[in-house]
Amino acid sequence: MTGLDWRRALVRLATMLVVIAVVSGCVSTRAPVVLTASFDAQAASFINASGRAKVSGQAFVRRNNGKLLRAVGTDVFLIPRTAYADERIAALYGSRNQLRWGVRMPDADPLYEQYMRKTVASSGGSFSFDRVADGEYYVVAMIHLPSEVSFNQFPILERVNVQNGKSVRLVMRGY
CATH class of the missing domain: 2.60.40.10 (Immunoglobulins)
Known part of the structure; x- marks a missing residue:
């Protein structure tokens, strides 16, 4: 790989990491709410x-x-x-x-x-x-x-x- 190819590969990797970080931040990591009260x-x-x-x-x-x-x-x-x-x-x-x-x-x-x-x-x-x-x-x-x-x-x-x-x-x- 030439120096230019390495730079492109690093830019692609950095872009993928940013996309993954952004997308994972949009997904809820909270546990589902469990309600104890019933509708009356x-x-x-x-x-x-x-x-x-x-x-x-x-x-x-x-x-x-x-x-x-x-x-x-x-x-x-x-x-x-x-x-x-x-x-x-x-x-x-x-x-x-x-x-x-x-x-x-x-x-x-x-x-x-x-x-x-x-x-x-x-x-x-x-x-x-x-x-x-x-x-x-x-x-x-x-x-x-x-x-x-x-x-x-x-x-x-x-x-x-x-x-x-x-x-x-x-x-x-x-x-």
Whole structure:
């Protein structure tokens, strides 16, 4: 091999090592989450009760360049706080309001989604749930991200407590 051939071989090897390092960093090395709580439809049933409160707000993510991306035309979920929801949310979000990437969650109980309410955010990123009964809830808003990233939705979370029929207004921020 000539000196030029050695350089090309080293460049190829270095390129392969960089690609392997990048790809392996994208694969989750976390163990799958094991949930101990089972979904309890009775505990979540307050989501179906008609209340006097409204849970409303606006959701957005601030990018590194300072630009705001609003939850425009995306799904926003109102989830009743139960032991099952607490465990799923803790595994997915930890103590933050943003999703922890790479978490290997088991599929949700099929009834879990039936005990959620869903709305679609307006063109300004606003959302509203009417006739919400007293209780504790999670609000999860999805933000569409530009196509230059490998994932296209960024979920953010807030916990809300509706008491005495009083409405709650949220400003949901992701960073």
